[in-house]
Each structure stands twice: as structure tokens, then as C-alpha cells.
Amino acid sequence: MTNHWVDIRNANLIIVMGGNAAEAHPVGFRWVTEAIEHNNAELITIDPRFTRTSAVAQDRAFIRTGTDIAFLGGLISYLIETDQIQREYVLHYTDAALIVRDGYGFEDGLFSGYDEATRSYDKQSWMYEMGDDGFVRRDESLEDPRCVYQLLRAHYARYTPETVSSITGIPVETIQRIWRKIAATAVPDRTMTFCYALGWTQHSIGSQIVRVAAMVQLLLGNMGMPGGGVNALRGHSNIQGLTDLGLLSQLLPGYLTLANAKEQDYAAYIDKRTKQPTVEGQVSYWKNYEKFHVSLMKSWFGSAATERNQWCFDWLPKLERPLYDVLDTFERMSKGELNGYFCQGFNPLASFPDRAKITRALSSLKYLVVMDPLNTETSEFWKHYGEYNDVDSSAIDTEVFRLPTCCFAEDEGSIVNSARWLQWHWAAAPPPGDARPDIRIMAELFLRLKRLYQEEGGVFPEPILNLTWDYDIADEPRPSELAREYNGRALEDLVDDEGNITRRAGEQLSGFGELTADGRTAAGCWIFTGCWTEDGNQMARRDNSDPYGTGNTLGWAWAWPANRRILYNRASADVQGRPWGANKAFIWWDSEQGQWTGADVPDFPTTSPPSQGQMPFIMQPEGVGHLFAGQSMVDGPFPEHYEPFESPVPQNLLHPGNSRARANPAARIFDDDREALGKPEDFPHAATTYRLTEHFHFWTKHARLNAVVQPEQFVEIGEALAEEIGVAAGDWVKVSSNRGFIRAVAVVTKRLRPMQIGDRQVHHVGIPLHWGFTGVAKKGYLVNALTPFVGDANTQTPEYKSFTVRVEKA
Amino acid sequence: MAINVTRRQFFKLGGAGLASSSLAMMGFAPEPAEASIRQFKLAHAKETRNTCTYCSVGCGILMYSKGDGSKNVEQDVFHIEGDPDHPVSRGSLCPKGAGLLDFVHSDGRLAYPQVREAGASEWTRISWDEALERIARHMKDDRDANFVRRNAQGQTVNHWTTTGFLAASGSSNEAGYITHKVVRNLGMVAFDNQARV
């Protein structure tokens, strides 16, 4: 979330799209109802289904799954053509005025630089044009045909209401009505917020759906504002934290990135990531990259990391493929290229697409290690459970180890909620039997490996033998020790420009501003620096006071970065530093004090006066929000609608003649998986998966209360489809894709209605995902038997929300 | 929230089944007066603060356990409820959070290390020592056999691609941090968590 849960109450308009907050985030959703009741706000849902969120919404549209870019791209065109943008904000706080290089273009569904053989773009032309002074050229009039604003306008001119309607299935009047309501928040004293979840990310164009929403918010001046922003309502309780800590194939903690194999030179690696301002005088905070990187290396390798050995740069693994994401890994595993795999609190048999392929892949492993509090399906993938897990154990040679871990109630530490708050928790009881905390298991495994390398030698032991491990009890580091480590400390005395000591060696650091690139500081995750200072554990704070009445409780827990609660909050004030509207006052320039002040920690250099001209988006080299993504996305600088890889519609109505532009041309798909895609004539129904309020993924079917209130697997189909296939409510249906099938009870509902798409009628099928073959609820089928093995072009998040099936009476 | 619900009505509706979903969904927490009666009942329990383990709303919870925490005294969580001081949840829990106690005491909880040998159709219980020693052996053998110091182009890559690791986004930052520290420095790159999906 750019903003936070309580802040939703400050919104005047709330769009829930690509999510169903009332069902999946019920307590967070209270702040939506609070805004409706006490801020006279309106809630609009845009979803294929009539959801529990729609049930309390004032307005709603039913959209064909996977067509969100069409709806929001059309909105951009509407905002521009009717001049309903927040002009001052757009001019100063976005890249609208910046000029783009000549070579950039878009034709027949493809951006400039496409190479069909590699399904990728040469992004050379996707850049701003630099002037002779070394900074980006600009046109304040916004009239230059090569300025971002005009390119944006031209790009979305194709997205007329009629075209949008024919792609999305939403009637033109509904589209225009909702666009009008959204446009009404372009004024300074009204804000709209977007709340989304996996309904936006689990598409082959998922990252671009999120981007198009951010672009809308920039045009409306809603970014950085109370009650504004683009708010990812994230899933698991600490999915934000694990992302922040970089447990992803290409990352290091704090959004630092691993080098690829071509980056052999340390200085060049740093230089590429050290973003210097491209507009004169801007902050460009990533210019500090090396401070964060060196502090991480000091945290991991202590005195072994020196300037001479380039802070152990060679010790870090280098990437030879663009991503070693889970789809890539299971593709390699299914071809016998992996020997071992660890699942720590993760159930890939249930969670990854094309379950048959996952079973094949796991069966080819030599060893599999599962660490979990619960007996997951993955840990028993080799065990026969009738039609629910139809395998022959004797034919599977994988050795499987199952290690019992603590659950939350037996564990101490912090987790990060969707609003970036790090909240500390304590253990109430010991775990059952011999279960152990994850920390202890990882420590013991590491120490055993280290001992083996000491005793036997082996390949490249250096990083193992030199990894810092100064915990009081080596095989059981305390959470407090680890938290202090990722916060960071001074290794030597730190001094200011006049030579005064600002921090003694050994002291905890209070913010990432103290980090240095010369090895005098260590910090395991720079964005968390400030969470455990000399004043103690900031994450355990419990002051819930709200002195400005904005819902900002700065004394409760601790938020990264720097305890800021709304990102880009400098943008809540105008160029002169005054709040855009009295009712939206949040951060402002106090000329008497000579500093920024207000209800939040300013996301800005505190003493940089408005007259200095620094702009609010301090992480960007231009200081402004990007309508044009430059080279940061693999599939284009502007979001474009492409069909899901499996779609009931045979062509992309924006590019009817070009089959290369039917689905995302830059998304990776492996040959076998392309073969396994279904054709509209065989699998005519649009399917989407989702969660229910009573369940959390595959965990709660192990909890009796949840199993009682929602015991049995079902699928939702509309009345028209039910009639067409001769199914009555409560009948069993078989749902098949080209990869597998499930059987479930049919819930026949008015919540799903057929949609007119071009010349055909499209039915949606809703598939809740919570059942499996372990747990206390009734046994059910893992729904990923159905889903396609293809992901978002940028993140490789699988396309679970849009695929095709055939439903028939079982 | 304007609607008052007593604790008794709250649980009664909760027991009625699906009605509980929408009720808790709207965030109706029991009234303070009723809550005060509860204080008496919970007076001898140990109260521990935690955060709901399910979704990333991050609702505050209070866990009540028997036993004072001293050695050899059995501790057991017997009640979990919303933390009324929490600025987001203000004491509310949704139907998932309301069932947390049944997660803690689930029949599906694992208590001992086990191994399923190649081709076997059942689990065998083993000791932690045996489990960790065998796993460490597998890891070292695979790493020593397949670690790549230089690739075909002669570039230093120092990576290990034949063992992969999925981390848990239900675990704490501290567990995540030490997992990253260990896994990355063994040279693993096939490393992800639920954020990937």
C-alpha cells in the first residue's frame, strides 16, 4: 500500500477492482465502510462477479476477467480529452512535460524494438531525450508531439467507450458513468483510492494493470494524498516483509538487486544502480545505492568484506537467466535439472499452476524438505488419496523430510502488514511435541553444513566459512539479535563534517541516512533501519494516538521507510508547499521553522524549501512520477490491453489482424505449456479463482471452526450457464481445462451473468480454491489442476485469474 | 461503528454459521461493558500480544494461556481475541481470525520430524539429529557436485542452481532474514516466497 488501512477513511471515492476486500480483508474493509458512513464516500466495485464487496457498494460494473487495462486505458483517454486532470500536479509532479526519444513508437500492438524469436524488446528507444546540459528535455506547454503527455494521449485515443465496452463486456453507459465519477476527483479537495489484490497481479499483464492505475492516480493528483494512492491489499500476513527482505530470486534485502553474469565488474554494478538525477537538482535517492549495498555486505561478512575485495562482490551468486522464478524452477525440475528443494511454510502442489506438472517435477527430485506447522499436500504429494491425489507411491523415488515448525502463537518477532507496519509479537506457549522455530532449523542446518565444509573441504566454502554468526547461542539466534542486525549498527565511530562524533562504534543506527559506503556501518536491510535503535525496539510501540485526526498513528509500531505512513506525501502539498485543499492537509512547508511538517514523517528532505524546486518522487531520477515507464518494464512503457493466454475470445479486439498481439507478446511461455493451452471452441467458459472470507488459502481447512462454516468445495456458475448445461443448484459438476479437471458442487447464482463480447456470449465460472486432500474439512480437488503455466511478463506471477474451462454435469 | 453488539449476541450470531461472516466483516466488536466481565475470568491467565497470522491487514490479537511461564509448568493457549487498542482492527477479527485457536490446536499440526524414504508409502518418525544430518549431507553432496564457479563464457557466477528454496511469507522477518542470509550465501538462486505468486 502507498497509504494504509485507516487512511482509506479519508477517501471520497473508493474503487475496489482486482480484489474483494470485504471477503478477503474484512477488518481492513471496515475503513471503507467508515469512509462511506462518515466521509460521505462512494464505493464502486469493478469485478466479473457480484461480490461481498459489491453488495455494500453504491455502484458497480461487471467486467470480463483480464480486461482491466482496457477499462483504465479508456479512462485515461477520457480524462485527457475532457480535460479533467489535476493540471498543476500533472505538470510539476509527473513526467508529462518530458520529451521521449525519436525512435520510440507503437504499431499494431507492438512497441518499437520487438524481436519475435526471443519474445522480448530491445528497449533502446524507450527513453527520455537528453539535452546538451545532460538533463532531460522538456516542454512546459505539453504540446510537443514527443512529450509524454501527447504520446500518452495518442496511445489511448484508440480506447473509445465503444471499444472498451466490446472488450470488457461493460455497457457503454456504465463505463461513462463510472469514468465521470472518477474524473470528479481531479480537484484538489477530493481523493479517490484504488484497492486491489491478486485480481490485478495474477495475469500475464498484471504488472501493467497496476501501472495503469498508478498513471490514473497521477493524472488525478491522487498520489501522495490522504485518501488516495494505489493500495495493494496484500495476502499473507508477512508477504510484505519477505518481499522487503528480498527473498526472491533476483533480489537482495531492501530492493537491492543481484548482479547478472555479465556484470563482472563491481564498480560497473554499483554505477548502474546508483541513479544520478536526470533533472537538475532532484534528490534521486538511489544515488546512495552503494551505502546500502556495502552495509549489507558488512552485515553478512563482517571483517572479511573489505574495500580491497570489493566487499565480497564475487561471493554473491550471479544470475544467468533473467529470473529463477518458481515457474522457471518447476520447468527445470520437470526436466530433471534439480536434485533438491525446500518448502518452508509453502505448499506448491496446491499453489503453483498445472498441478500435474508440479507432481511430475517433485517426483523427479532426489530430496524434498518441508518445514511447516501443518501437514501440507506438498509434503504428501507421493501418497495416494484416490482421485484427489492419484499417484503410485512406489514409482516415486523422492526422499521427503518433514520438519515440524512453530506457528505464530509459539513464535516471537515482527511481521509487516500491507501498510508497511512492522509489528512485534510474542510467544504465548511452546510448540507441540518437538516442533522448532524456523530460525533454529535454519541455524542448525547452516552450522552442520559449515562443520562439513570445515571437516571435509568442498567447493567454494568461503561465503559459508565467513558468514557472520555472532549470536549468543549459535544454533538458536534470538529474534531480537536478528532484528538488531537487519536494523544495523556503527562498526566504527561516525563523525560529521566538523569531526564531531555522531554515533559511537557498536551503537544501533537510527536511520538509513547514517549508512556509509566505506565499511563503517553494517545493516542487513537498509529500509528497516530505524526499527531497533538505541531507544530500543520501535516495532513494539503501542501508542495509538492520532494528534492530527488524520488516522495517522505514528506511535504505533514502526513503518518503513523511516516510520512514514503515506509514501510520496510531499505530493500532498502544492509546488509552494501548501496543502492542496484544507480538508486534505497532511504535510506542508513551515517557513518559520524552515522545515516540512504535518501529520506524517515527510517523504522528502526535511529542510529542502519549495523554492529549491525539488520534486516529490525522490526515488526517481527525474523527481516526478512516471506516466512513461521508460525501460523499467519488459513489455512496454505504456500499459496495453492484451488477452489472457487462455481467453474465450479468439482475437485482441484492439489488434484483430495481428495474432502476435493477441496475448502479451513479451510474456514468457515454455513450449510444452503453450501446447497445453486450451482453444475457445473446446473450453468456452472464462474461469477465475478466488478466496472466501471463512478460509485462508490451504491453512484453515485444518482449523475446525473454519472447516465447519465452509466445509465443502464448490464452484459458482450463473443461472444462464446452468440452464444451458442442464445443471441445478447442488448438482455435481466437472470442470475441465486442457490440463486437468476437478469435481465440485455447483452453486447456481445471480452473481455471475453472461456478457456480450463482440459476437459471442461469455459465461464466467468462479472457482474458490480452499480445498485439498489434507485437513479436517471435506476432501476436495486442488484447483490448480486447471490453471495454465504462464506468468506476468515482469514478475512471472501465474495467470490464475483468467483462463478457460468447460463446465459439464458430473 | 454505530451498531452495538454485546459479546453474547456476537457469539450467538457467530454460532449461527455464515451470519458470523458478514457480522465480523462489518467490524462489530463486543461492547466494553461485557468485555469487563470477561476480565475476571481471564484474571489468572497469561496475556500475550500477537498479530493475526492470516492476512496482511495485521489485526492485533490477545492470546490467553494457562501457566505462568515458569519452567515445567505446562502452558497452553485457551483463548484468542482481538486487541481493542489496535488502531486498525480495534478489537475486531474476521471469521478467519476468530478461528485462530483452532489453527493452534489443529489435528494437522506436526509434532515430530519424519522421513518418507524413496518409494515408501508411509512416513517414518526420526530424530532431529538424523533429519538435519541427512539433509545437510544431501545439500553438501549436491552443492559440491553442481556448484558453478564459472560459466561457459568464463564469467564468475558462483551459483548453485540444482537445489531451490521456497520461503514462508507467514513467518517472521527474523526467520526471513536468517533464511535469506543462509540460502543466498550457499549460492542458491532458485529462491522465492509467496510474493512470486
Ligand code: SF4
Ligand atoms: S455459548 Fe455463547 S452464545 Fe451460547 S449461551 Fe454461551 S455465551 Fe451465549
Ligand code: SF4
Ligand atoms: S482477523 Fe481477518 S482481517 Fe484481521 S488479519 Fe486476520 S485474517 Fe486478516
